[in-house]
Amino acid sequence: MRLWYDKPARYFEESLPIGNGKIGGLIYGDPADDIINLNDITYWTGGPVDNGEGFGASKWVAEIRKALFNEDYRLADSLQHYLQGGESADYQPVGTLHIIGDNKAPVTDYKRTLDIDSSLVHIDYTQGGVRYHREYFATFPDRLIAIRLTADKPASINTKVMLTALVPHNVKASDKQLTMIGHAMGDELETIHSCTVLLLNNDGGTVSGADSTLTVSGANAVTIYLVNETSFGGARAKPITTGSDYIEKATDEAWHTKNVTYKMIRDRHVSDYQRFYDRVKFRLGYQQCDNTKPTDKLLKEYTARTEKALGNEGAAATNGQTPSNALSSISGPEDADDDALETLYFQYGRYLLISSSRYQNSPVMLQGLWSPYLYSPWHGNYTMNINLEECYWPAEAVNLSEMTKPLEGFVSSLRDNGIYTARNYYGINDGWCCCHNSDIWAKTSPVGGGKQDPKWCNWNMGGAWVVSAVWDHYLYTNDKNYLRRKAFPLMKGAAEFCSEWLVRNPNKPDELITAPSTSPEAEYITDKGYKGATCYGGTSDLAIIRELFVNVLAAADVLDIKNDFTKKIAKQLEELHPYTVGKNGDLNEWYYDWDDADVHHRHQSHLYGLYPGHTLPPELYDAARRTLEMRGDESTGWSTGWRINLWARLGDGNHAYRLYRYLLRYVSPQDYNGPDAVHRGGTYPNLFDAHPPFQIDGNFGGTAGVCEMLVRSTPDGITLLPALPDEWKDGAITGIRLRGHYVVDMEWKNGKVTNYTITSKEPLSAVVKVNGHTKKLKLKKRGNEMLYSVSNVF
Known part of the structure; x- marks a missing residue:
């Protein structure tokens, strides 16, 4: 399980x-110049949100509803601007490390590798008759990035190590150390500050320092440790006055390296990482594939086979026609390469x-954790209408x-701020909500500044959606204490x-709807052409609320809670406006059977009840399929x-696999515009997902998709191979x-299960559907374990 390349990266996406x-x-x-872009997930512009923002804006809700129920959708769109607040903060890079080689001889036998079995990066090359090796990793136990430079001949390492940044900063060189103090863009007295400390240890040779650079001459080996801390002290802490003591923390972490060896740090890192990574093994075909081709070449050849097999069928599918399974024609010696890439992509999602x-x-x-840009695309924010949630689908x-756990803590911060958003913008004094964009400060209010399009600014179902993750954590763990203390209060709010x-x-008093409502980032065309x-009664709103109410009632049942609130939402659940099917046989996205302004729109939020939810009735699966x-x-x-x-989720493994191959189509780096450039949704050379540009949620969605094809689990039962593609007829997965x-x-x-083992830490019963047969099985104690x-x- 490794990504590897026979040349250095020129672009971020490599x-x-x-x-x-x-x-x-x-x-x-x-x-010649080894660039390492540096990030810290707590490094953002801005500061704690103003919980007075939007106070009094709720008066406009009644006006918008009046316009909607008068069927004046143009006026409703216009009035939505009064329910918009300020923009979210920006995620920013901490700095850039350069390792500049002084050897000017040609480079040969180059190889760059990310070993995701051990979470180590290796660079190997020959230059001037010397074989050089570099190793890199970021360790959780020791809270640092470590880099080790070695050569097969003594006194061969001559290099400069330089630290710089795109944000305002100052760097000071001292004895084998660089210290950089900087702050995110904005008022220096208000925004987050950072302290980066780089320590260099040399075996042989000499080290000198000046300004932002350390110069190494004639060393046998060099070890670099880099630590970083910021003044972010929580969503409510002001970065300067009540934030974290970032300089003291960074200094302590730097001094910690004086008492350990590189091998100790490396061993701790690998052991810590592998205790998570090694839990799951995935194989397609009869044996684990030997990954013998550079990853970018593997990706390009895979893409060529996909496009050859599909031919013009991709265009037919885009036009709404049901394609045949042309991918079944892909067979031969390339099968092993396909298996290698498809399993690698799955495990890469776990690595990320x-x-x-x-x-x-x-x-x-x-972008996960990684962005080289001063201002990341879309602020690098937490987009609540699918993207943040999709990141955790496979977890x-x-x-x-x-x-x-980081998501759970973040949702708690959203709750704390979302109480005020509910009151100020929507006039609701019970519970909490969250809108489209959030950030490190747990922003929950709508964005747009009174000027942006309501189709994405004025959506307030983020809180209702994101709490599905804390409910799922309970379902996977059976931890009633967690449900009682953490999950249920968040869900209930x-x-x-x-x-x-x-x-x-x-117009129909026996049913409940939302008003105003939007379907994330989508637009309709009314029967009058607007x-x-x-709108009111949008399907996605009601699907999210339906799922939430069902989950809250299930949680209340586990906790033996029955009160006026559970009775209320149980009744409301029955009164929700139902799903409807349109003239084309599709599931309606809007209250009325209006046309979509973009029938091929990237969002499909009205299918929320199918996935990631579980509440779409099976009798509507055909409508979902048509959609x-x-x-x-x-x-x-x-x-x-x-x-x-x-x-x-519809049980169509072949179509799911078709899209898995679409997801793994090669895409050129964003800034590359040569004659062979390809820019579309797919996968960059380093296997980052191309929105485009890079968005990590596609990686995680793909990994989750593999799980959904192989295993389906609900509180009611387990199905093995519910949507197995024809191309994956042989394989194995553990953990x-x-x-x-x-x-x-x-x-x-x-295509049939030959053996399986189901394990738990509790003596449970499991209802299992396998090879078309359903059985109820009792788990028994396994030896002395x-x-x-x-x-x-079988």
Whole structure:
């Protein structure tokens, strides 16, 4: 399981990412100037949100509803601007490290590798008759980035090490040390500050320092440690007055390296990483593939086979026609290469999650942890209408439950601020809500500044959506204490807001709807020809609320809670405006059977109840299928990831696999515009997802999609191979977690499970559907272990 290349990276989308959940690096690996972009997940502009923002804006809700129920959608769109607040903060890079080689001889035998089995990056090359090796990693136990430079001949390392940044900064060189103090863009007295300390240890040779550079001459080996801390002290702490003592923390972490060896730090890092990574193994075909081709070449050849097999069918699918399974024609010696890339991409998603989601209250942002830009695309923010949630879809299933803790802490901060957003903007004194964009400060209010399009600014279902993750954490762990203390209060607060936000439809008083409503980033065309975004009773709103109410009632049942509130939402659940099917046989996105302004739109929010939810009735699956056919297969990277899961949830593994191959189509780096440039949704040379530009949610959506094709679990039962593609007829996977607190290992051949083992830490019963048969199985104690399991061999 490795990504490897035979040349240095020229672009960000070719670099190799390392991270420990807080600090990260993007490694380019050029011997002449090895660039490492540096990030810290807590480094943002801005400061704590003003919880007085929007006070009094709620008076406009009644006016918007009046316009809507008069069917004046143009006026409703216009009035929505009064329910908009300021923009979110920006994620920013901490700095850039340069390792500049003094050897001017030609470079040969170059290889750049990311080993995701051990979370180590290696650069190997020959120059001037010397074989050089560089190793890089970001370690969680020791909270630093480590780099080791070695050569096969003594006194061969001659290099400069330089530290700089795009943000305002100052660098000071001292004895084998660089110290950089900087701050994010904005008022120096208000914004987040950082302290970066680089320490250099040399074996032989000499080291001198000046300004922002250390110069190494004639060394046998060099070790570099880099630590970074910021003044971010939590969403409510002012970075300067009540924030973290970042200089003292960085200094302490730097001094810690004086008492350990490189080998100790490396061993701790690998051991810590592998205790998570090694939980899941995935194989396609009869044996694990030998990854013998550079990853960019593997990706390009894979893409060429996909496009050759599909031919013109991609265009037919985009136009709403159901394609045949042309991918079944892909067979031959390239099968092993396909298996290698498809399993690598799955495990790469797990690597990225371990590397970017381990720091308290700071979940992965749109680019995960890694961005070289002063101003990241879309602020690098937490986009609440799908993107943040998609990042955590695979976490529980791929046995990385611990990586959801930053999201849990962040949701608590959203709750604290969202109470004020509910009151100020929507006039609701119970519960909390969150709108489209958030940031490190847990912003919950709508954005747009009174000027932006309501189709994305004026959506307030973010809180209702994101709490599904904390409910899922309970389902996977059976941790009632967690449900009682953490999950249920967050879910209940989101449900309280939604309960008060629902209104009677004056045209049909027996049903409840939302008003105003939008369907994230989408637009309708009314029967009178008006193109707009604001409506009432949008399907996605009601699907999210329906799912939330069902989950809250289920949680209340587990906790033996029955009170006026549970009775209220149970009644409201029955009165929600139902799903409707349109004239084209598709699931309506809007209250009325209006046309979509863009039938191929990247969002499919009205299918929320199908996936990631579980509440869309099976009798509407055909309508959901028709909706997906009309949307087509060509889309952005993260949307393709979502569609993989939707098709898999419908049981159509071949179509899900088709989209998996679409997701893995080669895309050129964003700034490359040569004659062979390709810019679309897909995958960059370093396997980062191309929205475009890079958005990490597509990587995580793809990894989740593999799980959904192989295993389906609900509180009611387990299905093995529910949507297995024809192309994956043989394989094995171990360590996949299931709702209900189970883990499954299984192997299959010719599309049928040949053996499986289900394990739990509790003596549970499991309802299992396998090879078309359903059985109820009792897990029994396994030897002297504190585990219970059941196995079956066919």
